[in-house]
Structure formats: C-alpha cells, structure tokens
C-alpha cells in the first residue's frame with residue numbers, strides 16, 4: 525500500500541488532512557513525536573511547504589505531503605500571511621493573536637480576507653515535487669466566535685456565503701469549502717491518477733470522450749457499464765466504447 529508521510533506538527537491540520545484524504549486506499553503516516561522542528565524561513569508559501577516536505581521526506585524516505593498556509597487580510601496589507609504561524613511569536617496563544625488582529629481591525633470597513641494553502645507532495649527517490657493551491661475568500665468578524673471545532677484563526681474568519689465563523693461551522697462544512705480542502709482535492713486527483721493501481725476507465729459515446737475518464741473503483745465500473753448498456757439502445761447514440769486499462773500501484 526502507498527505510504528504518505530504527513531509532514532505537519534499542527535494537530536488541527538493533521539486531523540483535517542486525515543479526514544479529507546482518509547478514504548483513499550493509502551496509509552497516511554503522521555510525523556513521529558520526536559521529529560525535530562524545521563525553520564520555515566522561505567519567502568513564499570511554496571518555499572516553506574517545500575522546506576517541510578523535503579526535510580522530512582528525505583529523513584524518513586517516504587513520499588511526503590506538507591502544506592504551508594496563512595490568513596491574508598486586505599486592510600493589513602495581506603498580513604499575517606506567510607507569518608501567520610509566527611505572528612507575535614510562534615508560542616503566543618491564538619487567542620492573543622486574534623485579539624491583536626481585531627484591535628488592528630477595529631475601525632476598518634474593509635474586512636475582506638482569505639485563507640490560502642499550498643500543498644506539496646514530494647518524492648524523495650526522484651527529488652521531485654508537485655504543488656497545488658487552494659483559497660477560500662471571506663471576512664474578519666468583529667469578535668472571536670468560538671465553536672466546537674477548527675484551530676488557529678478559525679474563530680475570527682467567516683467564509684463568504686455563510687454567517688458563522690469557520691470554528692462554529694464545524695468540521696464537515698469547513699472540510700468541504702476550506703483552502704486546505706481545495707488544495708487537497710487536487711492532491712487526491714494526483715494520487716488517484718498517478719500513484720494508485722487499479723483500472724483506468726475511458727468512455728466514448730458517438731466517438732466523443734466523456735470527461736469522467738479517470739481512475740475508478742471497480743464498483744463504479746459496474747454501475748457505468750449498466751448505465752451505458754441502457755443508453756446504447758437510444759436512437760441518437762450510435763456507438764458506446766469503453767476502454768479499461770489496468771495500472772500497477774507505484
């Protein structure tokens with residue numbers, strides 16, 4: 525089974541990654557408690573994500589997933605941005621960081637903000653990586669709104685289209701719309717199409733390729749076969765072609 529090291533020391537992030545990718549037939553390995561810290565001294569999210577992915581990937585010799593993320597507030601010129609974790613000092617409690625931000629935002633009408641996440645999948649054997657970006661737009665609330673879930677700045681961020689903080693909305697909604705879930709949806713596609721074995725299915729109707737030409741689990745193939753065998757009896761459908769290619773797991 526494909527093993528992927530999840531290179532984060534943030535338990536909230538780890539939990540979200542496990543929830544979002546947990547149904548894939550892969551083994552997600554957390555960092556050992558003893559893993560040493562790395563200095564995230566890059567000047568972009570990508571550089572920082574790569575520092576984490578490469579350091580731990582090379583150390584533990586496993587395909588490694590890391591992300592670097594941050595909260596960008598327009599009225600504060602994009603801060604805390606890549607400094608989100610280090611803002612007011614890495615060990616300062618988030619309650620204090622959030623109170624400070626709310627104070628700076630006290631008289632600001634423009635409360636637009638976004639969370640950005642860059643996820644990196646690093647392959648130590650080839651010293652190669654792929655990266656993906658996810659963004660969720662929203663606003664900074666006027667007060668701290670704690671709910672039952674989330675971490676970091678979640679209690680002061682309200683995503684567009686909702687009237688509650690990320691923390692109040694709960695894990696299920698956050699994991700559908702968050703910056704991390706958008707980046708991880710692309711990681712999922714990459715894993716499904718490049719690392720997993722199984723069958724690749726390609727479907728053509730009247731010679732036109734359907735967009736759903738991707739790795740599918742065999743139960744879906746059977747459903748697709750059943751639908752297509754019904755479709756092919758309709759007059760406007762002349763040909764239905766299905767190609768299934770066996771792929772070895774990497």
Ligand SMILES: O=c1[nH]c(=O)c2ncn([C@@H]3O[C@H](COP(=O)(O)OP(=O)(O)OP(=O)(O)O)[C@@H](O)[C@H]3O)c2[nH]1
Nearest residue numbers: 532533534591592593594595608609675676677678
């Ligand atoms: O309210 C939040 N909801 C989120 O969904 C979220 N995602 C990131 N962040 C914050 O932005 C910084 C990222 O820094 P970061 O990517 O370096 O992570 P980190 O240092 O916490 O862990 P690691 O993965 O580096 O080990 C950290 O302060 C996080 O708390 C979030 N805050």
Ligand SMILES: [Mg+2]
Nearest residue numbers: 534564592609
């Ligand atoms: Mg960090």
